[in-house]
Amino acid sequence: MRDSDRTRPAGRAMARRLFEQVRSHYFGLPSAARRAIGVGVLLGALALALAFGWSPFTTLIVTVLLLGYGALAMRFPRGAATVLVVAAWTWLVLAMVWTTAEPPALAGLLLLGPLAGCVAHLIRWVPPWATTLVALLPGALLTVAAGVGLLAATVALWGACGSAAVALAYRFMKARDVRAVLAARERPEPVRVRAREAVPQRPGQADGGAPPKITVEEALAELEGMIGLEPVKEQVRSIAASIEASRLRAEAGYATEPPMRHFVFVGPPGTGKTTVARTLAKIFYAFGLLRTPQVVEAQRADLVGEFLGATAIKTNELIDRALGGVLFIDEAYSLINSGDGQPDRFGAEAVQTLLKRAEDDRDRLIIILAGYEKEMSAFLASNPGLSSRFATRVRFPTYTPEELLAITEVLQARRGDVLAPDARPALLARYEDVHRRGLVDELGNARFVRTLVEAAAQARDVRVVSAGGTPTREELVTTTVEDVAKAFDEITARFRGYRRIPSLEEALADLDRMAGLEPVKRQVHAITAQLRVARMREEQGLPVQTQMRHFVFTGPPGTGKTTVARILGRIFAALGLLARPDVVEAQRADLVGQHLGATAIKTNELIDRALGGVLFIDEAYSLVNTGYTGGDAFGTEAVQTLLKRAEDDRDRLVIILAGYEREMDRFLATNPGLASRFNQRIAFPSYTPEELTAIAELLAEQAGDRFDEQARRDLAEVFTWVCAEGLIDGLGNGRFARSLFERAAMRRDVRLAAQDTPATPAELTTITSADVRGAVEELAGR
Template sequence: MARTLLVSTRQPGAFPTLADALEVAEPGATISLDPGEYRETVTLTQSTLTLIAQGDVILDATGLGPAITTTNATLTLRGLTIKTGDDPAVRAEAGRLELVDCTLTAGYGAALTVTDGAELRATDTRVTGGQYGIVCSDATGVIDNCQISDVTDDGIIVRLGADPTIRNTTITNSGFRGVYVYQSGRPTLENCEITRTGDAGIAIAYDSEPTLRSCRIEHTRGVGILVGSGCGGVIEGCRLEHTATPAILVEPGANPTITEALTAPVTEKAEESDVEKLLSQLDAMVGLAAVKAEVHALIDEMQVNTWRRQAGLSVGAVSHHLIFTGAPGTGKTTVARLYGQLLKGLGVLPNGSFKEVSRRDLVGQYIGHTAEKTAAVVEEAAGGVLFIDEAYTLSRSSGGGADFGQEAVDMLVKLMEDRRDTLAVIVAGYTAEMADFLDTNSGLASRFAKTLEFANYTPAELVLIAERIARSDEYVLGPGLQDAMYEWFAGLDRDANFGNAREARKLLEGMRKAQSGRLRKLGRMPDREDLTTLTLDDLLAATGS
């Protein structure tokens, strides 16, 4: 029979550290931890173990990597508080993971990740912080009576055929979606409550078929439930209140079964704290100091205008249309999304929705078709932001006969004025080309409140962007790699083809491919450090240096 091992710095005969106990623990062992804070990590492979907290026990792995990592193992955690910085708090690949009355806190990565056929059993567990709360990828299990709050993006992600049962669980204050189901996800949600999301309460995409029963979804900036094309599933007895309209959005090609859904869609003004949270998200973006200052100034002015109206004072007509200029990959689309949510949070726009279009969405093939298409796009975007990328292409002839781009510009000028109070149009493109675009109609420039110039990222900012992307994909940069990447970015030509953040993503993708080739030649099975570390050799191989 496996024995119980005691970890304590106070009791005679106990193991002083968790690592000491793990070193001698046999399969099936139980490790009991005395109250206190432990600056350690746990890695378990093809074994069985139980960790039990005897009081307030904190496992703090901030700066050390993931706090707990299991591979094809069976691990039970009871009563622990687990903290990390930019890494997952707990990660399980295959095997079985059980959490009872635990608290997980992460900084940037996912708080809890289960993958590769793993079975998760989480009961009475709290998840706070992190980019994502819980990620179930090709996994199964039960999440019961848990609380997920204050995550940056999605509260729960279910993907790659995962089919967990999630019941009696609350998800609050998700920066993006409460639950995101995609890539053939098949979860069951029962008696769950999803509130205060930055976008949709539940989003379903890419051939997924969840079952939603007796769930309550409210106070969402986006729709309550979004069912994407090609998706199905069951929505039964759910209640949706204070969401964007429609409460349940079923896209063309989707075929869910919806029964007994109670919807009370209400567009309401968000609390001021929500606006501050959105501004914090803006401030957390890399670089863009001038853009951030301009957006803050715009929001300050709108807030004061709101207070003046409430005080019965006069407020002049204000345009919310903007021009974004600069090279690609500088965050224009992300800032545009946040701008729409900020306007909704201030009560300036009804729903803060975001619709991105290009020339082909606006320009028709015959006389009258362009005006019809443009009007339809504006109607769809009403209440939120219409983002027109590479807007200068509207004033360029496509060649080969009649071109109706100018008709789209002229129609936009009229509709931007007609919909001034319910629509924000943002046009984006290269600086010089956008200046020429504004000259195509005498009234076009006057429709916009301000021009925001998005400067190219500096080499230091590109290194930071690359590091964030790597962390989110569970990679770390090896010794000396940051300095070498800085030199690489500093040597790139800043011409019209410079991609800014896209250069960082492209470089990381090349380094990951180089790492794969390097690991295949090791002659042994790579360990976790091998799999997660990118090296100088990978950079040299990716850049051909």
């Protein structure tokens, strides 16, 4: 570390925090907004120049330089102070150029400031801004003297260059002295910075190779350069401040424990966990708490052996390889693999070995466990030692659409590519769509962006080459809206359920087209209105009551419960309350396992499959089978798991329990949690004869067929009779109407195929009374 790192006063720390806040707000603005502000500043400067009679050209040059210096300071915070020194130098030289009789000679001094600043940043162990100031100060005096006529401009030019060279040489010698003093200083305290010359050789390091030189400022600058992740950056800055405070207490003579710790990184994939782990390694290394900034990355396969006993050996070898640096274990929860309901002895052995070494080697090793938050919480709860030794948790948030777009622009810039002007808003709209639907984590956050950038570049190359002729330089690097759309559609097509969501109007129109079910339609429209208003209130920052997410559908079979469930899923998806409109249909056999413990696993797997959409459980009352002596332990386990997930995942899942009314009432009464969580009930009535006739005619119309007049009268007569006799629920309501239509159409086809003359188009599409009566006799015989 440089001496300035050790003696930084509180005032400078406050100034740094203020600068970091300004920089955070700066990068929070879209690049288009930053450019617009820059243009506004230029126009304002020109307006002032015209108002006060200044030279517009000179004013424009000065303003552009100042804006450039400001952007440079935001992009490279470590050189912010140097930028200010160089900016002051530039201003002084320009002021003197306006007054001197030899402006070309003095104008040459404009290059001296940036050159001195660049050289100063190559001289370590002393602050670069101070080196730049010392190098330029004599030249500033000479420039002023030339400006007021006391000195020739040529003399001032060469004098400033010579004095800068001497000052830089002096600062280089002082830097060597500072480094020698720091290297020779004794450090009895445990948290003092260790001498870098004592670093042992690491694997892959050449004999006699010097360890890398990294400062805390450089490591934090890498972190600040990452897009988004503001909570993570704040937490890492706090960790660095804690280490610095511990070092200062030790230097003041207080007893201090080494500020080493182990971490848990939780968050979705592609949010920079591995990158931040490397930054943390550099920070601890820069403070002298680690011998190397090396990060060893591992997963379950790197720790677990093929037989008991081999796991401990394999885990110890991995930890030995990471000693002195950081061990990063991704998807750490996979070490406890209980997928088959049985304890994972190999994983448990790895965890026990890991815990022992985490304690024994805590002064020379940092371990980071990473993974999804819910899975990591369950993993840490599986062993008390994990929670106590891995107490520092860092949460990585999902990237926002604006941050995804910023990452896209950074990746494109690295490739030398650019987005077409109209491609940027189109891409932002697509990012907003996946964010609204909650699919950013599933797509992979920044990994998805990287894949998209590569696919869009490939689509552009194919388009440019296929067009023929010789493309221009601009065409070779410009990604258009069409390239982005093609790449986006290709990538998202691989993910389950990602497709265009029908609009709310389309979903409600399909509901209204259903025959009958007027009470159901009114209730679904009312639910939709409540959800829409709640969404509006939330967007305007108003308090919102807990929205209904889980439902009970009661009614006889064939009354459209599954169809309405699909429409409800489309409504929730259209309102942005679900990621996809998919409906996963299930019954008891899909939830209940064959032994205790397996049921919870099976139920959780089913729910995981339905996440982001609708889970529709038909005949849900069968989950509690009262016919078993001593109760239904398997069904009860399924219900308990279902209730927990209904609460835990209420923001990304809709569960619908369906069945006969009386049976569902008894089922809901078996557990108070069912009635409280499934408090929205929709009752489906039996169809009337008129509604059944309308269903049959609608089915015929969808198939391109029609009933003749007598056939329609026969249909009405049949449906009236079965409803009057109370047989319609047993026959399946709408299913009976479908079966009757399908049988009648089949009898028509058999009749036409048997006749000698070719059938006319009218005959091919008309179902007669004879066809209907034959179908009724066939179904009655069954």
